Every structure is written in structure tokens, then in C-alpha cells.
Amino acid sequence: MPRLDARVVQAQIAQVFTALGVPAEDAELVAGELIRAELMGIQSHGLVRVTQYATDLRSGLAKPGAPADVVGGHGSLTVVDCGWNLGIVAAHRALDIAIDRCRDAGTAVVVTRNCNHVGRLGSYAERAARSGFVCIATAAIPTIGHFVVPWGGAEGRLGTNPFAYGFPTVSEPIVADFATSVIPEGKIRTARMRNDTLPPDAVLDVHGRVTTDPECFYGPPRGTLLPFGGPVGYKGYALALLAELLGGVLAGTEVDEEGRPVNGLFLFLLDPARLLPAGTAEQLAAKVVDYMHSARSAPGGRPVLVPGELELGELARRSSGDCLIDVDDGVWNSLSETARSAGVELQALGEGSAA
């Protein structure tokens, strides 16, 4: 498994994007987000995305440098047209607008049109929280990604629609970010590559029967994913549907229209200082964190954490340490190839010296 120096590879990934026409500042933003996800242990939103975004740039699906235009809304509610820029760049612009409006009005709602893949949704919830705001974020996904069944169904009608929130405290923010399916499609891909079975009660075959065989998902005919919740999966279904309603419907998108944007982002921000004296919510939230930590662990379990704590802790530990990233061979091969074709030669640690 190749090992990389995160700082070196981050600069090189930025070079790859600039070579593909992305303005330097935006390229650095995207590379930074992907490396940050790797250092948090969230590989699904890390380096594996470089090839995807490069492909989008080459095919013209992603339009580097496109502005994020306000095209609708009134007051603190805004519709942002992302102009098919890279989703991470556009979503940060959308969040900039939301933060501005929230400073003025105490709340802000932003929905997007023509938005590519926004990457890790929790990133926006986290940034909003670090700016002092409570944030709820969801993302809707177009028909091509409708792998998730409505509760009781045997055909996909929803994406793995993530739900995220951020809440500021006196120290690190609380940051939740999860798919509303039991598992994301990426986990099935990995299991298939490794000849593993799937966890039970996560995936259905084409007939709507539970399966642990990755091939039964890919078919053809294709299987589906269950919303999370197990025997009460109608709860996960309700949340997945909420993401479609907030990020799809409120942006004026038809649920089954062709050529839908990759993500329909919904952002809600709230300034707690409009409800309580400044700093109070952050202090009370820190007490909530302490109260959660004070719970005894289940047998054999690790200490109780709050959402985001594991990932932010991992990030802090690795950033202040050797800042190394291990990547799967498959990801490494595709990443190196993508970089090479953009004129950037990546090197895993030890590779040069071993030669």
C-alpha cells in the first residue's frame, strides 16, 4: 500500500487541477479538502475523487472558474446557480453567501442549481460551525444514483442522500455527517474488489430480498440499498426523502429529470447569538459534550464520543505528526495516471530511494 506525504501530494494535486484549467486558488481549495478528508480517515471523500473530478473537467461537465450566481430567493433565502463549477468550489461559495446572510439576518437558507459533487458534506457544516453558526446541510442526488429504496420498496428512488450538521462549542465543533442509507455504494465496490461479503440488512437484490453478495447489487439486473434504521428503516427513509425535498424540490428540480445536477445542496444556518447572549450556546454545547463523555462505555467498547470527534481527533493527530497518507493500490494507480496525464509525476515515499 503506497504511502504519501500529505503536504507534498496536496501541492501536486493542486497542480493537476490547475493544469486542467482550474484557477490556482480553487485548485488549492479542492486539493486541501481531499487531503483533509484523507487525514480524517474519510477515504471515500479523499484522493479517490481526484480522477472523478479530472474526468469531469476533461469532459466539460465541470466548468472551472464558473461563478456562483445568486439567481433567486428573497431576504435570507437564496438560490445559487453553481454554473457547473467543481462542486467543492461552488459549495464553498454558496456557504460564503449563507454566512453573509446569516450575519445580517440571524438565519440563512441556500439551495443550489447546477452543482457538481460537493465532496464531504460535513465540511460545510464544520466551517459554518467554526464561523459561529449552527448549520444543517443535506444533499440530493440525481436518478442515476437512486440506489436507495423507499421503505417497503424494491426499486431505488433516492440517493444515499447525506445529512450533516455542525454546532459550535467552546472548543471543537460537533460535526455529524452520514449517508441516509445503511452503507454507501463505495463500500459495495470495495467488498467486490476484495471478494468480501456485505454486512447483513444493507443491500437488496433485484427482487427486493436481502443479500450479502456484492454481485447481486451490481447485477445486471441491479439491486438496491436499504435506508438506515434496520427494522425501523422508515426513519432513515424519511431523512433521505427530506434531503430530496430540501435540496431537490426547493431548488426547483424535478425528482426524475434527466441531466439533474450531481448534488442538490441545502444549507440552513442559524446564529445562536440571536437567541442567547453571545457565547452561551457554545458553553452549553460544551457541557452537552462533557455529559455524553461521562457515560460509561458498553462492554469492550471505547470511550463515548460526539459526532465528528473521532475524525477531527485523527486529523489533529496526523497533521501535527508525520502527516502521512496510505492509499489503496487501486486508488494510487488511477491517481498517478490522472496526474501523469496532466503532466504531474507523483511519487510514493521510498519509491525513488528504492529505485
Place this chain on the structure above:
Amino acid sequence: MPRLDARVVQAQIAQVFTALGVPAEDAELVAGELIRAELMGIQSHGLVRVTQYATDLRSGLAKPGAPADVVGGHGSLTVVDCGWNLGIVAAHRALDIAIDRCRDAGTAVVVTRNCNHVGRLGSYAERAARSGFVCIATAAIPTIGHFVVPWGGAEGRLGTNPFAYGFPTVSEPIVADFATSVIPEGKIRTARMRNDTLPPDAVLDVHGRVTTDPECFYGPPRGTLLPFGGPVGYKGYALALLAELLGGVLAGTEVDEEGRPVNGLFLFLLDPARLLPAGTAEQLAAKVVDYMHSARSAPGGRPVLVPGELELGELARRSSGDCLIDVDDGVWNSLSETARSAGVELQALGEGSAA
């Protein structure tokens, strides 16, 4: 199992509340909500609550006629002091305020202080949606109800904190409303009375081990409830925690303070007509409903529904039919006794004629 005429018993329940000092209009509101929950098939928030509310009124915990006062907030964000009125009355007042603000500003946030049990949370989401607004609602619960473990924990730190939303369509609104634990405490009580076992993976004993024995929950020592999500129960935990942050922290409540209100209600309203031409969101949402309905059912399953459809369908069917309610013997006995002590004599159908 006694059978009641819903219209007759609704008027009688209202009489019970007026006899206990509740203004006539408020008594009718509360009685109407409880009967409506029964007709929707949600017995947990129906007639079983009459004795609870009557007890609160007699003990002075509930203060009938108390106004809902705006005591904080700026712009479209409002802190409402419910003055310990009956929670259903106070929550409707809080929603009145939210609807007013949302008409003005396009969004509204309301949090509550000194709020008693608000009953069925979905009721507020539904009413907001029927008023044309998108609504997200959560409720926090005080330490005495902290039965739910944080993920990986063996001690309760959260309530069964419900999460609800309403979204308007061209016909019936979409209304989701669910506890963030696998099962509510009421289900354990019922299982214990009936000598049933519990569903698996819902309840832990005092040591943090999964149990299906209701006695292991009640102890002493007392067990706990798992957040919903099964193997990904950290997602249900994140939602339960969100309800505490929104309804507890934002209202200025300490997570473990003594004498906390029974419910910390959080309401977020959004006017879709500030983002899209009037009526568009409702039409697009109706298409989402049709698209969900179009999914083939899982083997042996019933047709796919959207959240709230089952309950609203049941309500419509029974309201336009004989409008009858069947109540458990236990509920009936306590209800009759509560009514009698307020000078109201209830009668089950056939009781008089059988005598």
C-alpha cells in the same frame, strides 16, 4: 376492549380539562389533538395522555391559561416562554408565532422555555405544512427521561428525542415524525404488561448488553435504550443529540439541570414561495410522492408510502366513517377514573344498553 365514539369522548375530555381549570378553547384544542392521534392510530399520543395531563394540572405542574410570552430572540428568531401551560396549548402558540414570523421573513426559528409535554410533534410539522411552510421540528427531554445511550455507551444521556418534518404538496402534506431511539419507552411498558419479549437490538440491560427482557430495562438497576440505526446507530445518536442541541442548548437549558422543562421544542419554518414561484414546490413535492409510489414493493410487502400517508389515510377513513376508537382496558380504566374525579361520566359504546 372498550369502544368509544370519538366525537362524544372528545367533547367529554374537553369537559374534564375545563373542570380542571383549562379555558374552554384550550381544552377543546387538547382534546381534539388527543382524539386525532387516536384516529391516526398513534395511541401513544392519544387518550393515554389524559390522565398524565390531568395529574399535571392537579399538581400545579401545568398552569392552565398561562400565556406564551416572547422573552428573547431577534428578527425571525424567537425564544418563547410557555409559562408551564399544557404543552399542546403552548406549542400551538409557539407555532402561531413561528407562522407569523415566517410570513414576514421567509424563515422562522422558535425555541421554548418552561414547556410541558407537547404531545405528537408531527402535529406542528403538519399544521405548518398545511399553512404552506416547510417545517423541521425537534424536542428535547429532561434528565429524568434520559433513557437513550450515546453510541457505544451503557448509560442513558438523551431522551427518545423526536424528529419531525412537514412539507406541503398539492394534496396532503408529507409528515414525518419519529423517535430517535429504536423504540419508545411506552413499547417496553406494553410488552411488560403483556408478558411479551422486546424486539432485538433495541434495549440494553444495566451492563450495556442487549436484552429482550422488559424487566432488564426497568430493573432496578435500570437499563437503557439504543438510538435507532442498528449497526450504524451512531446516526440515530447524532439525530438525538441534534434535538438536544436545538431544543435544549439554543433555549439556554443546561443538559443535566434539575427541573428542566418536559420538552424543549425547536421549530424551523421556511416559506418555499421565497425560493420558487408560488405553488411550484408543492407541485414538485407531489411529483416526488408519485415517484416514491411508483416503486415496486418488496416481496409480500404493501405499496410504498411517504411519511405520514398511513396515519393521515387512517384519519380520513375513520373520520368519514363511524369514527370509533378502541382503547386498551388499562387506558380505559384510568381514563374513566380521571374523568369521574373531574365530574364527567364516560361510557363505552354498548355499555348502557347492555346494562
